[in-house]
Amino acid sequence: MFEQIIDASKGKQIVMFLDYDGTLSPIVDDPDRAFMSKQMRATVRKLARFFPTAIVSGRCRDKVYNFVRLAELYYAGSHGMDIKGPAKGSKYKKGSEGVVFQAGSEFLPMIDEVYKELVEKTKTTPGAKVENNKFCLSVHYRCVDEKKWSGLAQVVKSVLKAYPKLRLTQGRKVLEIRPTIKWDKGKALEFLLESLGFANCTDVFPVYIGDDRTDEDAFKVLRERGQGFGILVSKFPKDTSASYSLQEPTQVMDFLQRLVQWKRLAFQGQSRV
Numbered sequence: 001m002f003e004q005i006i007d008a009s010k011g012k013q014i015v016m017f018l019d020y021d022g023t024l025s026p027i028v029d030d031p032d033r034a035f036m037s038k039q040m041r042a043t044v045r046k047l048a049r050f051f052p053t054a055i056v057s058g059r060c061r062d063k064v065y066n067f068v069r070l071a072e073l074y075y076a077g078s079h080g081m082d083i084k085g086p087a088k089g090s091k092y093k094k095g096s097e098g099v100v101f102q103a104g105s106e107f108l109p110m111i112d113e114v115y116k117e118l119v120e121k122t123k124t125t126p127g128a129k130v131e132n133n134k135f136c137l138s139v140h141y142r143c144v145d146e147k148k149w150s151g152l153a154q155v156v157k158s159v160l161k162a163y164p165k166l167r168l169t170q171g172r173k174v175l176e177i178r179p180t181i182k183w184d185k186g187k188a189l190e191f192l193l194e195s196l197g198f199a200n201c202t203d204v205f206p207v208y209i210g211d212d213r214t215d216e217d218a219f220k221v222l223r224e225r226g227q228g229f230g231i232l233v234s235k236f237p238k239d240t241s242a243s244y245s246l247q248e249p250t251q252v253m254d255f256l257q258r259l260v261q262w263k264r265l266a267f268q269g270q271s272r273v
């Protein structure tokens with residue numbers, strides 16, 4: 001896979017898109033403790049020195065930033081509905097200081113209201129946890145007794161009946177609630193490419209790495225554009241629009257390290273001639 005990506009990206013600018021949970025950090029029971037390792041952080045920091053890099057997550061932007069803590073990256077939180085560029089602007093695109101984009105701001109009061117209602121209605125289900133991701137919500141059931149999963153889903157669906165402008169999708173042991181607007185991680189990828197000045201370029205090579213269903217929207221966009229590659233992180237074979245797969249975050253780190261090493265050697269080669 002590595003060689004194929006290097007071959008296909010020849011003469012093009014690689015742009016990296018990285019999902020967070022299950023891609024940069026291992027899946028754990030408590031969503032508040034999904035830390036990334038120091039080595040992973042160091043790897044992503046080096047990666048961003050060579051390639052424009054964005055984190056695209058279902059989490060709210062502030063929360064994912066607090067886990068990653070690298071100011072030089074782009075962040076697209078709430079499944080891409082909340083985007084912000086590096087505080088000091090991008091070294092890859094002059095004049096891109098403070099790229100900020102928010103899709104669905106009008107839904108914020110509704111999301112808050114539903115959050116409170118879901119916290120109230122799920123408090124009798126041991127292990128259930130409602131996470132407020134600002135533009136969307138997550139109802140976690142990883143720590144709920146399996147016998148209670150369908151009951152919990154019914155509770156969530158009954159709350160959502162009163163909110164036809166919100167939709168329900170499913171992630172990894174999590175029910176995700178978000179506005180029915182046409183915005184997803186794929187749209188966020190396109191927005192970020194545009195912000196970086198690659199809107200109609202043929203010499204760009206986006207690489208998107210993710211483990212979840214919501215990442216499929218980004219894999220599809222890459223297939224439709226015929227640009228770059230999607231890489232699915234999964235231990236099991238899955239129906240996917242990604243072109244390649246890695247099994248777990250440690251393999252993601254190895255792949256990113258190889259990319260950095262390859263680019264570093266290419267730079268050294270150039271500076272010798």
Ligand SMILES: O=P(O)(O)OC[C@H]1O[C@H](O[C@H]2O[C@H](CO)[C@@H](O)[C@H](O)[C@H]2O)[C@H](O)[C@@H](O)[C@@H]1O
Binds near residue numbers: 019133214
């Ligand atoms: O787009 P992502 O960055 O992958 O975010 C998707 C969801 O990730 C988090 O939940 C998942 O990871 C948790 C920590 O490992 C795990 O406990 C949970 O079961 C997983 O579904 C996050 O907490 C959610 O809000 C995100 O939507």
